[in-house]
Amino acid sequence: MARIGYARVSTLDQDLETQLARLKAEGCGIVRAEKVSGGTREGRAELATVIEFLRPGDELVVTRLDRLGRDTRDVLNLIHEAEQRRAFVTVLDPHVSTRGEMGKIVLTVLGMVAEMERRFIKERQREGIERAKAEGVYAGGKRWLDRERIKMLHADGSGPSAIARALGCSRTQVYRILRE
Structure with a gap:
């Protein structure tokens, strides 16, 4: 044991x-x-x-x-x-x-x-973001994916799955960036 x-x-x-x-x-x-x-x-x-x-x-x-x-x-x-x-x-x-x-x-x-506590945390976070937006001080979250690298890998022939594996992110994130 x-x-x-x-x-x-x-x-x-x-x-x-x-x-x-x-x-x-x-x-x-x-x-x-x-x-x-x-x-x-x-x-x-x-x-x-x-x-x-x-x-x-x-x-x-x-x-x-x-x-x-x-x-x-x-x-x-x-x-x-x-x-x-x-x-x-x-x-x-x-x-x-x-x-x-x-x-x-x-x-x-x-x-x-x-x-329930997690829901409360998310709710407080959402309220804080809304308040910051209303005051004009919200800049958004930090982008951690290199959008240019994703576009470059795609242009070089890599598919979304391969790009996601290479960068440690989800395919959904790759698709979203490619649609921008």
């Missing part, structure tokens, strides 16, 4: 150290961490590795349920996948585990709260 820790923060400027220290203090021999949004499971390679690694009797440990995910369905699917592997999920704050039926109920409710 192994205790495997998983730590996650949403943005590159956030710090993982507190979560990592707590998971190690709780006896997690293996700890995987990543800096990626918890809104979906897309792009969460470390989480996929942890789930794939789980063996019967293992325990996946997270400091808070929202570290596992902010979508109720995703969280419940992750718990189900762990159970399919006859492993357990334990949340440290508040301390809840899927070892018992009551733990599963509490984790379901906490998953719903995490999703």
Whole structure:
């Protein structure tokens, strides 16, 4: 039986150290961490590795349920996948585990709260953007894709899938830029 820790923060400027220290203090021999949004499971390679690694009797440990995910369905699917592997999920704050039926109920409710909190965050963000636009100070988000490079690769004969793979983005983003 192994205790495997998983730590996650949403943005590159956030710090993982507190979560990592707590998971190690709780006896997690293996700890995987990543800096990626918890809104979906897309792009969460470390989480996929942890789930794939789980063996019967293992325990996946997270400091808070929202570290596992902010979508109720995703969280419940992750718990189900762990159970399919006859492993357990334990949340440290508040301390809840899927070892018992009551733990599963509490984790379901906490998953719903995490999703609701994500909606509130998005709503506040949207309100802030609208306020900034009304005041004329909103400049939009930072563009992280090199539009000229995408157009150049396309002109050189690369297809949208190849461009997306090369730049680490989605085909939808490539198509959107090519339509501009």
